[in-house]
Amino acid sequence: MSDMKTHAREWVGLQSGNRFLFCSKGDGVAAQLGQAIGDLGMLTQEAPAVEDLAKRLAEIAPQVVFLDFTLSEDEPGKLFRSAELARLLARIAPGIPRVAVGLLSQPEGAIAALRAGVSDFVDPSVAPQEVKDVVQRLLDTPVAGGGRADGQRRSVLLLGTRPGVGTSTLAVHLAGLVQDRMKQAHALRAGASGAKPSKTAEAGAMQPLSSRVALLDLGWPVGDCQLYLNIGSDFDFAEAARNLRRLDPTLLGSAMAHTANGLSVLALPRDLGQMRDISQSDSLLVFERLRQHFGVVVADAGGFNNPDFVAGLARTSQQNWIVTDQSVGALVSLAGLLQELEQLHVDRRSLGLIVNRYDERYGMTAQQIAERFQLELVGTLPDRTLALMVCTNQGRLLHEEAERDVYVRAVHALAEKLSTEEHTPGGRASWLATWLPGVHRRMVVD
Known part of the structure; x- marks a missing residue:
């Protein structure tokens, strides 16, 4: 023909x-x-x-x-x-x-x-x-x-160059802001259909999982994301891997820890020895099962020390963002991380860069760092250590206290990058x- x-x-x-x-x-x-x-x-x-x-x-x-x-x-x-x-x-x-x-x-x-x-x-x-x-x-x-x-399973993997660069702090704020957006969109759809939301539905926890965000808390120290969100649950990653066949919307909605706004969190077990019996394939299947049921999955792998598993996540996730700061230690760690991922067959073109605590006066600009390591610059986050620490110490997120804060506005820009994926029919662009x-x-x- x-x-x-x-x-x-x-x-x-x-x-x-x-x-x-x-x-x-x-x-x-x-x-x-x-x-x-x-x-x-x-x-x-x-x-x-x-x-x-x-x-x-x-x-x-x-x-x-x-x-x-x-x-x-x-x-x-x-x-x-x-x-x-x-x-x-x-x-x-x-x-x-x-x-x-x-x-x-x-x-x-x-x-x-x-x-x-x-x-x-x-x-x-x-x-x-x-x-x-x-x-x-x-x-x-x-x-x-x-x-x-339809294949529209949006996910972002956050990789910290080293512990302490702010990956978990970014993860909870990004997941929280995306959850806010999804809650509002769900309310608009419900209003358009003539449904009258109940008080529990307005709280977000009763929304369908397809209109909610799952935060996969794989960072080190264990459970920091749950700590920042002031929530907890006995249902952890190891338990999820052992119950793969039962991970339906009912179990995930009831067993996973969640905020009143509907953000669900799954963390590593406090006793990491429980992870020894969990295979890498089952671990990756937990991530895929979350992507199957939730509207968006944000995975915080900052400091996670299993390179093969992290590489598997990176090859699967829709977006991969590496978080660094401008310190020489973080940049040396960034070079090592990129080399490790390349050896594990992760295409560098699938990786983006976020520079945290950013100030041009510290040295290399964000664009120079991105060009030096041949990465796409996804965004920068200003240094708001004091404000963030005050809020997290109170079990609150910064955007809940100061929605116009410069850090919040920067995270909003990142949330927008995830939200725009929703308008790509069937994931056709990728x-x-x-x-x-x-x-x-x-x-x-x-």
């Missing part, structure tokens, strides 16, 4: 807003699947590594994931790997429908898919119309459990930005 027709077909797919992911290395069955789907949407074919799966789901934002359960002599153990992938998808993204793609002449594939918990099985080689019918049915079915099927040769295969077939 001509290039013009190829682009026309792609445009129809983008306009429809539907995106499908086929986890497979096989070109033949992918071509048949793409032809069967037709103009229902855009099909992307790739075989993401297990550790990259959550990030690719966030970037592609598929409405349906297809899994390859065809037998292939070139891929021994293929059915086992597809079954494992199906089980992983059920854990990290239960709201996204899974469909097995196989051949009716190979009943082993259908049996393996059934045992892996995949209820829909299609054979595009003999029943292309059935593929279209299944996809249309899944698109017309509301997502169970209130999950977000998806298109990653449409690069060798990463996706364009499955547009006559």
Whole structure:
């Protein structure tokens, strides 16, 4: 087919807003699947590594994931790997429908898919119309459990160059201000629908999780975010990891510590020895489960000493902001952090820089620091140590006492960067930005 027709077909797919992911290395069955789907949407074919799966789901934002359960002599153990992938998808993204793609002449594939918990099985080689019918049915079915099927799972990871640069202080204020915005937006939507909010709903704690912020408190010392917010809970990160299958909106809404305004917090256990039995994959799944249910997740990893886990978070999160100040110690630590992340395959282009306690008189300007380390400058925060300490010592946030403070205005600018992501349909901007040769295969077939 001509290039013009190829682009026309792609445009129809983008306009429809539907995106499908086929986890497979096989070109033949992918071509048949793409032809069967037709103009229902855009099909992307790739075989993401297990550790990259959550990030690719966030970037592609598929409405349906297809899994390859065809037998292939070139891929021994293929059915086992597809079954494992199906089980992983059920854990990290239960709201996204899974469909097995196989051949009716190979009943082993259908049996393996059934045992892996995949209820829909299609054979595009003999029943292309059935593929279209299944996809249309899944698109017309509301997502169970209130999950977000559109891929708009906004998250920001805050990485401190070293303990004491103000990462946790920024995290609580950023999460609090974003929660204020989401509470107001929820109230406006409720008013537009004619609903009369109750007093408890006005407090924010009864809003649906999709209209609330989760703060993942992974900083050091343990529990500082909860301390600053004057809240606490026995339900911690280790407990969440041990109960992954039960992390639905009901459990998260009731078990996690939360402020009256609706900001929910999940912290590390006080006894860090409990984390020894928690695998890295389960830890990352806790983060993904929060992103699935909450409108925004702010993760404070300032001072967290597990580089592999932090790198996994950075590869998954929508935004990654490194917090530093202008001191020589912090800048030396910044260089070490960037080198460590690069060795763990975190793309420097995915990282932004925030300079805290900023004053040009201290030395290098924020822009000079950003250019020196080849980072995008996200913003600066003025030195308001006294005002911040007075408020946090009283269990209050600065914006609750002085909404016009210069520090609060600077954090508002950062909150705006997160809030604008809400207006990007289906996360399409990030998806298109990653449409690069060798990463996706364009499955547009006559």
